[in-house]
Amino acid sequence: MKQAIFRARFLLWGLAAPQLIVLFLFFYLPIILAFCWAFHLEQPFGGGSQFVGLANFRRVLGSSEFWSSAGATLLYMVLASGTSVAAALVLALAADRALKVSPLARNVFIWPKAVASASIGVIFVFILNPFLGILAPLNDLWPGFWNPRTNVLHTYIMLFAANVWNAIPFSFIILLAGLQAIPQELHRAGAMDGAGPWRRLRDIQLPLLGPQLFVVIVLEVADSLSGSFGLIDTMTQGGPGGATNLLVYKIYSDGFKAYDLSGAATQTVILMALVACVTGVQYLFLERKVNYDR
Amino acid sequence: MIENTRSIDRVATAILIAGLAFVLAPLAVVVITATQSYEDFLARNFSLVPGTHFAGNFREIWTRTDLPRQTLNSVIVGAITAAGRIALAVTTSYAVVYFAGRGRGLVYAAVVASIMLPLELMIITAYQVTANVALPLDAVANMGGWWGALFGAPLDLQWNLLDTYAGISVPMMAQGSCTLILVQFFRTIPPQLARAAIIDGAGPLRFLRDILLPLSKGPLTALGIYMFISAWVQYMWPLVAASSPARTMAVVGLARLQEDAERIPDFPLQMTGAILVTLPPLILIALFQRRIVRGLTLSEK
Amino acid sequence: MPETRSNAGIGLHGLVKSYGGAPVIPGLDAELEGGEFTVILGPSGCGKSTLLNCIAGLERLTAGRITIAGREVQEEEPKNRRLAMVFQSYALYPHMTVAENIGYALKVARVPKAERMARVAAAAKLVELGDYLGRRPGQLSGGQRQRVAIARAVVREPQVLLYDEPLSNLDAKLRQDMRMELAGLHRRIGATSVFVTHDQVEAMTLADRIMVLNKGRIEQFDTPEAIYHRPASAFVAGFIGSPAMNLIDVTGDGSHLRLSDGTALARHPHRGPAILGIRPEQVQAAPGGIPAAVTWREDLGAHCVLTLRLGDGTALRLATGPGQAAGTAATLRIALPAAALHLFDISTGRALAAAAAPATMKAEHDHLPS
Numbered sequence: 034m035k036q037a038i039f040r041a042r043f044l045l046w047g048l049a050a051p052q053l054i055v056l057f058l059f060f061y062l063p064i065i066l067a068f069c070w071a072f073h074l075e076q077p078f079g080g081g082s083q084f085v086g087l088a089n090f091r092r093v094l095g096s097s098e099f100w101s102s103a104g105a106t107l108l109y110m111v112l113a114s115g116t117s118v119a120a121a122l123v124l125a126l127a128a129d130r131a132l133k134v135s136p137l138a139r140n141v142f143i144w145p146k147a148v149a150s151a152s153i154g155v156i157f158v159f160i161l162n163p164f165l166g167i168l169a170p171l172n173d174l175w176p177g178f179w180n181p182r183t184n185v186l187h188t189y190i191m192l193f194a195a196n197v198w199n200a201i202p203f204s205f206i207i208l209l210a211g212l213q214a215i216p217q218e219l220h221r222a223g224a225m226d227g228a229g230p231w232r233r234l235r236d237i238q239l240p241l242l243g244p245q246l247f248v249v250i251v252l253e254v255a256d257s258l259s260g261s262f263g264l265i266d267t268m269t270q271g272g273p274g275g276a277t278n279l280l281v282y283k284i285y286s287d288g289f290k291a292y293d294l295s296g297a298a299t300q301t302v303i304l305m306a307l308v309a310c311v312t313g314v315q316y317l318f319l320e321r322k323v324n325y326d327r
Numbered sequence: 328m329i330e331n332t333r334s335i336d337r338v339a340t341a342i343l344i345a346g347l348a349f350v351l352a353p354l355a356v357v358v359i360t361a362t363q364s365y366e367d368f369l370a371r372n373f374s375l376v377p378g379t380h381f382a383g384n385f386r387e388i389w390t391r392t393d394l395p396r397q398t399l400n401s402v403i404v405g406a407i408t409a410a411g412r413i414a415l416a417v418t419t420s421y422a423v424v425y426f427a428g429r430g431r432g433l434v435y436a437a438v439v440a441s442i443m444l445p446l447e448l449m450i451i452t453a454y455q456v457t458a459n460v461a462l463p464l465d466a467v468a469n470m471g472g473w474w475g476a477l478f479g480a481p482l483d484l485q486w487n488l489l490d491t492y493a494g495i496s497v498p499m500m501a502q503g504s505c506t507l508i509l510v511q512f513f514r515t516i517p518p519q520l521a522r523a524a525i526i527d528g529a530g531p532l533r534f535l536r537d538i539l540l541p542l543s544k545g546p547l548t549a550l551g552i553y554m555f556i557s558a559w560v561q562y563m564w565p566l567v568a569a570s571s572p573a574r575t576m577a578v579v580g581l582a583r584l585q586e587d588a589e590r591i592p593d594f595p596l597q598m599t600g601a602i603l604v605t606l607p608p609l610i611l612i613a614l615f616q617r618r619i620v621r622g623l624t625l626s627e628k
Numbered sequence: 629m630p631e632t633r634s635n636a637g638i639g640l641h642g643l644v645k646s647y648g649g650a651p652v653i654p655g656l657d658a659e660l661e662g663g664e665f666t667v668i669l670g671p672s673g674c675g676k677s678t679l680l681n682c683i684a685g686l687e688r689l690t691a692g693r694i695t696i697a698g699r700e701v702q703e704e705e706p707k708n709r710r711l712a713m714v715f716q717s718y719a720l721y722p723h724m725t726v727a728e729n730i731g732y733a734l735k736v737a738r739v740p741k742a743e744r745m746a747r748v749a750a751a752a753k754l755v756e757l758g759d760y761l762g763r764r765p766g767q768l769s770g771g772q773r774q775r776v777a778i779a780r781a782v783v784r785e786p787q788v789l790l791y792d793e794p795l796s797n798l799d800a801k802l803r804q805d806m807r808m809e810l811a812g813l814h815r816r817i818g819a820t821s822v823f824v825t826h827d828q829v830e831a832m833t834l835a836d837r838i839m840v841l842n843k844g845r846i847e848q849f850d851t852p853e854a855i856y857h858r859p860a861s862a863f864v865a866g867f868i869g870s871p872a873m874n875l876i877d878v879t880g881d882g883s884h885l886r887l888s889d890g891t892a893l894a895r896h897p898h899r900g901p902a903i904l905g906i907r908p909e910q911v912q913a914a915p916g917g918i919p920a921a922v923t924w925r926e927d928l929g930a931h932c933v934l935t936l937r938l939g940d941g942t943a944l945r946l947a948t949g950p951g952q953a954a955g956t957a958a959t960l961r962i963a964l965p966a967a968a969l970h971l972f973d974i975s976t977g978r979a980l981a982a983a984a985a986p987a988t989m990k991a992e993h994d995h996l997p998s
Contacts, residue, residue: 134343
């Protein structure tokens with residue numbers, strides 16, 4: 034690269050060392066440790082460990098609880114990132130137009146970034162409480178109209194609503210910046226070529242938004258998982274009947290509540306592999322389509 | 328805009344207003360509920376009529392819960408995390424952008440890879456490392472038992488960071504997005520600048536201190552605020568890394584307010600707590616919205 | 629002569645465009661004839677691009693009417709006005725190939741694929757781009773992108789072609805080549821063309837007629853020859869020609885035009901204050917003329933430009949004839965031939981043609997380069 038002008042090799046490593054050490058300790062080492070533990074039987078409280086080969090994997094993969102949790106995790110990753118990116122995209126497309134409410138919207142849509150997933154969980158659990166919340170009167174009229182504590186569909190609607198609320202800012206910022214980076218002259222050229230606003234959306238705006246959409250989708254998949262813990266811990270605790278017991282939450286309860294360190298580590302390995310696969314698939318199928326020289 | 332698009336503009340306005348309502352309504356409900364007393368609430372259930380009990384609720388939060396202390400913890404941990412992430416990102420991205428050498432690509436890849444797997448995914452083993460940061464030293468020393476053979480006993484260093492500010496904040500720094508953004512920013516700075524500095528006799532560190540850092544003040548502040556907020560809203564890691572209520576962060580404390588499952592929760596009190604926990608970062612966001620957006624979108628140029 | 633000639637004239641009637649109350653174009657009337665190449669010339673901010681966008685339909689009029697081929701179009705969408713446009717930044721779609729860029733308008737108009745490809749190929753051939761159809765704009769040079777932009781405009785066989793400073797992003801050599809190609813293209817396809825620029829050379833070389841625009845008003849709308857030789861206002865006089873025409877504040881006493889210190893510059897029957905205009909190449913060195921100090925000397929090779937200072941401090945430029953040496957003298961005596969004088973009203977800047985018009989008209993032809 035043209036900016037690479039200093040040649041002091043020791044300084045290069047010296048400057049990078051602090052971050053590399055932190056990353057090694059709290060990113061790479063936990064990954065390595067997870068793989069280690071997945072092949073050992075770990076006793077809690079430093080009770081020693083014993084190599085067991087694939088026994089942990091056999092145990093985890095043999096449990097139906099794991100499979101339903103993995104399925105829920107995959108479903109959540111796809112739907113949570115899909116709904117939040119779609120919502121942010123629609124809002125960004127609207128805010129990109131020079132409307133009277135656009136400046137206000139651009140400011141307010143960033144606010145949820147300041148609210149922790151656990152906080153919005155606490156808030157939504159109250160607002161959507163079937164007996165005390167905003168929908169309680171409807172439940173009085175039609176008993177059972179809304180009950181996220183027992184109805185899995187309602188639970189997921191509540192989770193996705195909270196997730197979308199919380200995930201709007203980042204995607205919105207990136208997508209809106211991408212839309213505004215599209216030169217006005219391209220819109221004009223499109224209009225001169227006879228393409229109306231909808232046609233331009235399809236043929237010009239969305240293709241040119243490709244790189245931003247890609248970034249947002251990839252990051253939102255990882256973010257939806259890490260944010261899911263705060264939501265689930267405050268809203269559903271994995272219920273009803275384990276329907277929202279996503280792997281992130283299951284690993285936490287298996288490891289910290291049931292002290293099954295090896296089982297938790299094995300599931301960690303599988304979860305990381307799952308996320309890596311989803312990300313890899315996105316790179317394979319999406320990235321090639323969004324590359325072009327501007 | 329270009330054509331006569333009044334109908335589309337009307338649809339877009341409707342979408343934005345719906346979005347505004349969706350974002351603002353929960354916040355409004357929080358504020359209204361926080362003004363009601365527990366007795367009001369039990370008597371009337373959900374109501375959008377503001378009460379007069381906010382001061383009372385706030386006094387109860389302030390005197391009878393750990394939230395004030397935990398809010399202070401959030402300020403401290405947020406500041407340490409933000410400062411640490413910025414410092415690590417500045418040095419690394421400076422090295423990656425401005426130094427020639429075989430290592431730079433490797434360094435950059437190692438840092439960027441960490442964006443894809445958040446800390447929440449590896450919580451069990453990250454906890455284990457934080458419980459004893461000397462773990463890798465022990466492991467290397469005892470590999471093949473050479474330490475034991477030399478000194479009589481296996482090396483058993485212990486350095487527990489759990490329940491400390493460092494233990495909460497340092498693992499949250501192990502994430503490369505800040506570096507990614509800064510690398511993109513440094514690449515937009517004309518390389519002639521560094522050449523001119525060399526001609527003027529400045530070494531690499533002097534160039535960083537006298538030219539690059541002053542030049543990056545705006546983006547760095549924005550990024551710092553953003554990182555502070557990001558640390559503030561963390562939930563899972565502070566929850567496991569700090570077990571004592573006095574050490575943990577405000578968001579964790581807020582979620583723990585509703586633990587008492589025996590009676591109908593004191594929602595007005597919870598919502599008052601939610602205001603205390605949310606207001607500091609919300610004020611930062613509302614005030615620095617423009618700068619934060621500009622800082623975040625640097626990488627999209 | 630054009631092989632074919634569009635008969636789609638453009639009429640601008642009482643055209644007003646303002647942004648939030650501030651008028652950019654306060655009211656403008658003009659007729660652009662079918663097949664004519666009109667250049668809209670003016671400094672930046674004069675409203676020339678706004679005017680072009682109004683014709684294109686990319687900006688809505690505040691008031692007034694626009695007709696194309698006799699049809700009122702001010703309420704029409706751009707796509708229904710049967711015109712095409714070449715943009716300053718080319719505005720090529722970066723994610724489409726050259727062929728897709730050129731053919732996009734046809735695709736939107738649902739032209740069958742076979743016909744579309746034939747027309748794209750023909751348009752590409754017209755601008756000598758045939759070998760690049762599969763490339764993306766990012767892989768092309770500036771000049772090639774410009775050709776794609778032009779091909780994209782002509783592929784629709786528009787009655788009206790609009791150009792928004794299309795050459796301003798090219799380097800000097802390329803600009804000259806493209807100028808010739810554009811002139812050739814116009815001769816071949818004969819579409820009514822409107823070309824916006826701030827470059828007087830482009831205006832003089834390309835235009836059938838030049839519309840000089842200043843603060844949203846037409847200063848003069850005439851052939852390049854008339855614009856140069858008979859500027860209708862001090863603004864036009866100062867804007868066209870390089871080096872620019874000298875504009876000097878004088879006062880006429882009925883027989884002579886005098887500087888503020890009383891020096892008689894030239895014979896003229898005008899009475900009262902006025903602006904005197906004379907092109908640098910028509911200022912003559914004359915023994916016994918007005919004394920002037922030489923303050924700056926530029927030798928451009930083909931000719932020289934001297935900056936002079938007259939008695940009262942007024943600066944004046946003199947361009948020598950081809951191959952004429954500039955000399956080294958510190959002072960010079962000059963004369964301003966009556967036939968070469970232009971006189972403008974001190975307050976409106978409009979030409980005061982009446983007084984000396986016949987003489988000027990006759991004398992002009994002696995000075996024509998041909």
